[in-house]
Amino acid sequence: MKKQNHKFDTLAIHAGGKKKNPENALNYPIFMTSTFTFDDLDHVEKVMSFESDDYVYTRGNNPTLRHLEQRISALEGGIAAVAFSSGMAAISSVLFSLLKSGEKVIAHNILYGSTHNVITKLLPKYGMGYKLADLTKPDDFISAIDEKVKIVYFETPVNPDLSIIDINKIVKIAHKNGIKVVVDNTFATPYFQRPLSLGADVVVHSATKYIGGHGDVVAGLAISNDQDYINYLKFDYMCEFGGVMSPFNGWLLLRGIKTLGLRMREQEKNAKILAKFLQAHSMVTKVNYPGLKNFSGFELAKEQMIGFGAMLSFEVIGGLETARKIVSNLKLAKLAVSLGDCETLVELPAAMTHRGYSSIELKKYGLSLSLIRVSVGLEDIADILGDFEQTLKNI
Ligand SMILES: Cc1ncc(COP(=O)(O)O)c(C=O)c1O
Known part of the structure; x- marks a missing residue:
């Protein structure tokens, strides 16, 4: 083929x-093996000199x-x-x-x-x-x-x-x-x-x-x-x-x-909907998502990417105190540092993935302590929206 x-x-x-x-x-x-066997020393020579693409040891190939x-x-x-x-x-x-x-x-x-x-x-x-x-x-x-x-x-x-x-x-x-x-x-x-x-x-x-x-x-x-x-x-x-x-x-x-394309398409669909929902919410002051027309990187993203992905971040009225409540009270969306999984994950970068930055650096580079990052997952979008809607309402 x-x-x-x-x-x-x-x-x-x-x-x-x-x-x-x-x-x-x-x-x-x-191939759960640490080493590979050779037929004889001629075979060793061929593999070691890259004349053959057979294998030697898993730390190499x-x-x-x-x-x-x-x-x-x-x-x-x-x-x-x-x-x-x-x-x-x-x-x-x-x-x-x-x-x-x-x-x-x-x-x-x-x-x-x-x-x-x-x-x-x-x-x-x-x-x-x-x-x-x-x-x-x-x-x-x-x-x-x-x-x-x-x-x-x-x-x-x-x-x-x-x-x-x-x-x-x-x-x-x-x-x-x-x-x-x-x-x-x-x-x-x-x-x-x-x-x-x-x-x-x-x-x-x-x-x-x-x-x-x-x-x-x-x-x-x-x-x-x-x-x-x-x-x-x-x-x-x-x-x-x-x-x-x-x-x-x-x-x-x-x-x-095998399912990368399938997952990216669906996760992006969910992210677009969640980004728009957050943008329209009275408690949200800013949404960073490359697929939003008023986002600074929108035009460039359209040029060099064929889609906008499924990561977004946002700021809320009330700053850090409100942000901490949101990430702690979301039920479906889990509080975790990773991203790109089937599950929707949220985190506070300043306190978690980016805590190596000093507070002076965070300020200098425009990263606020209260920024909430979301890796939008593959759950039904109605359930994702429901989780955010309910959490924001309760706060
Ligand atoms: C953009 C980016 N690059 C690199 C890494 C590091 O990858 P790993 O955790 O697999 O070592 C991460 C981890 O979160 C990441 O978000």
Whole structure:
């Protein structure tokens, strides 16, 4: 079957795995083995010198993980990928692989909390510098560039304020200055946005989120169009730092990813309805959702994404006290840090996912203590709306 020309939903089910499945299994098996045996020392030589693509040891390669890497590459429009034990393993390995001591990364000033910590606290311990800039304004990026900057790093939509960053504009400026572009595509997923097609060099994912989709796995992925870079990332970083994905988790992702398009379409439908409901509510002062016409990133989101996703955040009258009551009193929507699951999840980023930011930083970057983030799930929208309506009414 020629898979390259197929549409997203078909690729999500069929892409990956050039070899025939053992025993004609419909689902690609979980190769739960740490090591692989060789026929003889000639075979060892062929595999170790990459003349054969057979396997040595699961920390380097594993059939289930290779199958997953091929599938996510097809979905992101990349050449190759590396599977990691978590999103943070992927992100930290990519950052370390692209920087040397004395070099710098420019990152958007708002990032997922642990990514912000790696960039602002860990990298400097090893002599790697950083600058934070407002990458929604390409001029801010230009002003931050100096000859030591080798990477620009951002999420779009941004966690948790949903700002949209112009990937293509950042790519053009970056490449003119010899800077690599790394995009965290966790919120949009390849279903709504493909940063590689807009010129990005590396895409990273917390596959824990929509890619897995069922809240039962922690995993990460990095994808690129540069096979040499992927080999370097895999064998010099993933393999040596040791942040390998378990084949069992790889299998869970292969299963979850089959319904990625289906889930994204339905979750987006629910998110649009909830965003409009919140926008019209008298207690709500602001809704951040890229699909709302009056949202600052709406036009850009329409250009670089094919949909708006299912993440939103909002502010209420009464500030932190009211926000705390809301997240504690919602019944169907659960209070939790993750996102992208079937369940609707809510959280207060300043107190939870982004608590690594100091209160001064939060203020400086416009993140309020009372912002409520919602990962809109797959429950019936009438029940989701009922939960929010009742909670807001009681408060
Ligand atoms: C946008 C984003 N990137 C990366 C991560 C880190 O991923 P993981 O928890 O799989 O290590 C998260 C986690 O919430 C995230 O929201």
